[in-house]
Amino acid sequence: MELSRRKFLTGLAAATGVGALAPAEAVLARxxxxxxxxxxxxxxxxxxxxxxxxxxxxxxxxxxxxxxxxxxxxxxxxxxxxxxxxxxxxxxxxxxxxxxxxxxxxxxxxxxxxxxxxxxxxxxxxxxxxxxxxxxxxxxxxxxxxGPERGTVRPPNEVGVVNEAPGWYTGDLHCHTTQSSDAFASGTALTPEGWADVARSIGLDLVSLTDHQVVKQNSYLKEAAGTGVLLL
CATH class of the missing domain: 2.60.120.380 (Jelly Rolls)
Incomplete structure (x- = not known):
């Protein structure tokens, strides 16, 4: 009787302790x-x-x-x-x-x-x-x-809105988070959530995060801002 590749790998997985239902890549990954x-x-x-x-x-x-x-x-x-x-x-x-x-x-x-x-x-x-x-x-x-690549890349969030109406707004256009090394040097290493809290406490409408060559956090700014503050 011909032994199929799937049966062979399943048997090999059981023999090596990986588990009879383990995927083939778990056995074959180097x-x-x-x-x-x-x-x-x-x-x-x-x-x-x-x-x-x-x-x-x-x-x-x-x-x-x-x-x-x-x-x-x-x-x-x-x-x-x-x-x-x-x-x-x-x-x-x-x-x-x-x-x-x-x-x-x-x-x-x-x-x-x-x-x-x-x-x-x-x-x-x-x-x-x-x-x-x-x-x-x-x-x-x-x-x-x-082994096989796992997980999916999170798509960027849309930027939030503070107020739909026209008018004057106050903000800080140069802030660094914990993702910038000079924030550690200056002692101002805050997370995006931390900057949103500071902005709310002093009455700012928006904060622009100007981290050096880092864009990873941009996917999380809308949810990090919470209500009443816009993070850019």
């Missing part, structure tokens, strides 16, 4: 793989670009940065397969000094990073050097996990 990239930060204001290859069956990219000199101040960000040029649509996000680890996947991503498809191709970690008192070894660990 182990995670870590890629290590290194570079040397030598001067303030430079950008280090560390490229790596993502195969077609990857479903998550996680990045961790370490440095040999704690006095050196750097950020860490990511471009996907669409390129690492200035204003590339492949820009997925960047951290300043507030964190040195992040991940992106189809349906999830770390704060300040944009979830979306994980496609085959050359990806790039970018390391902006904010302060370099001396040559500093930069080490980046990139961990790829494999």
């Amino acid at each position: 182990p995670a793989r870590t890629i290590v990239k290194t570079a040397t930060a030598t001067r303030t204001g430079e950008y280090l670009y560390l490229s790596f290859y993502v195969p077609s069956d990857a479903n998550r990219v996680a990045v961790k940065l370490t440095k040999s000199n704690p006095e050196t101040k750097v950020g860490v960000g990511l471009f996907d397969w669409r390129g690492a040029e200035y204003q590339s649509p492949g820009f997925r996000g960047v951290y300043g000094e507030e964190s040195s680890e992040f991940h992106v996947a189809r349906g999830s991503a770390s704060r300040s990073f944009t979830p979306g498809p994980i496609r085959r191709g050359r990806w790039t970690v970018i390391v902006p050097v904010f302060r370099a008192p001396g040559p500093t070894k930069i080490r980046v660990e990139i961990t790829l996990t494999f």
Whole structure:
């Protein structure tokens, strides 16, 4: 009797403890793989670009940065397969000094990073050097996990409306949230909900969030604002 592929995989799953009803991809997915990239930060204001290859069956990219000199101040960000040029649509996000680890996947991503498809191709970690008192070894660990992509990307919300009638409105057009590294430096790191609460407490109608190169939070501004305040 011919043994079908489905029956074979089901039997293999049971034998390996995965479970008789486990999908085939749970059995066939290969182990995670870590890629290590290194570079040397030598001067303030430079950008280090560390490229790596993502195969077609990857479903998550996680990045961790370490440095040999704690006095050196750097950020860490990511471009996907669409390129690492200035204003590339492949820009997925960047951290300043507030964190040195992040991940992106189809349906999830770390704060300040944009979830979306994980496609085959050359990806790039970018390391902006904010302060370099001396040559500093930069080490980046990139961990790829494999299997089918899961989750859906959340569509952007429509912007809310404070008042349908014409008139004069008051607002602050330059505010940073916890998604901007300089908000941590200035001690004004508030969430979008936090800025909405501040605006209501002092009588503002709107607040414009001007985070650096970060758009992930835009999908949540309408619900974060609550009532009586417009977040832009």
